[in-house]
Amino acid sequence: MKKIISLFLSVAVLVFSFSGCGYKFKDINLVSKYNDSLSGTVLNVYNWGEYISDGSDDSIDVNKEFEKLTGIKVNYSTYDSNETMYSQLKSESVSYDVIIPSDYMIEQLKNEKMLKKIDFSKVPNFKYIYDEYKGLDFDKDDQYSVAFNVGMVGIIYDKTQIPDPEHSWKELWNPKYKDLALNFSNPRDCFMTAQMIIGDEKGTENRLNSENLSDWDEAYQLLKKGKSNLQSYVMDEIYGKMETGEAAIGPYYAGDYLTMLDVNPDLGFFYPDEGTNIFVDSMCIPSCAKNYEAALMYINFMLEPDIALANANYIGYASPHRAVCENEDYDYYQDPILYPSEKDLPENYHKEYYHAMKPKIRKYYENLWIDLKLY
Structure with a gap:
């Protein structure tokens, strides 16, 4: 909003x-x-x-x-x-x-x-x-x-268009939502959506910070496969698209979902079962x-x-x-989206921070990202 x-x-x-x-x-x-x-x-x-x-x-x-x-x-x-x-x-x-x-x-x-x-x-x-x-x-x-804000990434969806989505990153690849799905317009977050799917299937713990180039290739191929399903890559543009119903599903930060919800009460949100990125922004x-x-x-x-x-x-x-x-006057006091309890998430839920990658790895995935955007 x-x-x-x-x-x-x-x-x-x-x-x-x-x-x-x-x-x-x-x-x-x-x-x-x-x-x-x-x-x-x-x-x-x-x-x-x-x-x-x-x-x-x-x-x-x-x-x-x-x-x-x-x-x-x-x-x-x-x-x-x-x-x-x-x-x-x-x-x-x-x-x-x-x-x-x-x-x-x-x-x-x-x-x-x-x-x-x-x-x-x-x-x-x-x-x-x-x-x-x-x-x-x-x-x-x-x-x-000094920590300033914290959060996790989840998926926002329009309940009037997708009443009962599977709680999975795979929904961004679901052909039923062709031209209605969005993904991130930045490399770390966009690759994360594919890395969580692949990592969950393989049972790997280090999904978002691999130093194995083939892991980035595998995520790239999955993103490449799903590109034709997307309406667009977005950052703050997701606000207008989800608030107006122009798009039906897309990943974004939990706090921003609550802002969009103020404008469009038909929006829903979930944390994908495969796991997600947790982040801290600091001063x-x-x-x-x-x-x-x-x-x-x-x-x-x-x-x-x-x-x-x-x-x-x-x-x-x-x-x-x-x-x-601890302030009960806080607008989001104990909010289940911002502060989900363990019982609200799958057992042993996979939450992973991004780490700084070695220059060689960073350059490699940045080039893959450029190729993906041009594909």
């Missing part, structure tokens, strides 16, 4: 601004103390689109509140994939102070020495992050990242950062319970923040 109505919101904001109305600052209960010692400086933040509470629908405008509190100017820009963010950083044409990449990209950036260590003595609100989201493989010593400070101290202050501010709650309510993804998850 947030993405599809962003144009409407922009028009609404414009109308309000002409009528003399604007954002009304909120009464925020702060746990940490902040000062204006960096007032007048600039903080460059690079984040996913629609990934922060921005003041719409009477929500907290996180960046405006931070600016008011500290006097630091926030320059905020967005990207649509980890790969886009990586390319920008790699180009060295711009610098950012805070970024929010996903797990495997954090590992890649760390390996390429593109991240600065975080001084956690200046991020006391780190205490609110659940232990299960600390010390993960991509940052085992908790030196470079990091890139090595190109020019305002390190402000970055630390911003990260700590994002972990303030009131701010974390506002972000969690707005974004609709699962939160790693204890104060959010």
Whole structure:
């Protein structure tokens, strides 16, 4: 909903601004103390689109509140994939102070020495992050990242067109849904849909991070076979297609399903039986950062319970923040889609993180991806 109505919101904001109305600052209960010692400086933040509470629908405008509190100017820009963010950083044409990449990209950036260590003595609100989201493989010593959002990938379907789907990734290949099915328009997630099918059939545990080129070839062949069944490859375009009924089934992130459901109540969701990807998006400070101290202050501010709650309510993804998850006023408190219990999933359900792949493997599957898109 947030993405599809962003144009409407922009028009609404414009109308309000002409009528003399604007954002009304909120009464925020702060746990940490902040000062204006960096007032007048600039903080460059690079984040996913629609990934922060921005003041719409009477929500907290996180960046405006931070600016008011500290006097630091926030320059905020967005990207649509980890790969886009990586390319920008790699180009060295711009610098950012805070970024929010996903797990495997954090590992890649760390390996390429593109991240600065975080001084956690200046991020006391780190205490609110659940232990299960600390010390993960991509940052085992908790030196470079602070969990921001978590989630899993599932399949969204239109119940008016597909009333009783099989709970399997194979439904994306089902000829009954030819020209109605979607798949991801990024290589890791798209390959994942095939890798889960193949891995389930073979009984393998390491499905998404294989260093065997033949495994990527096998997934490529399965995706190639299913391409004619697809209406298109999508990222945020899935919003319009699923909300209007233009498409009937497609994979996406669980939190985004809840946003689409607000627009189209005929949408359903399931986690495929073969297993799925679990991900963590985390706040990091890139090595190109020019305002390190402000970055630390911003990260700590994002972990303030009131701010974390506002972000969690707005974004609709699962939160790693204890104060959010234990707050009964949280919009998604104990939501079964975002926080499924073990009894709601198949026994020994396979959940797997992406890891940073060796350059040789990454180049190989990226070339396969190009071939698939051109096929």
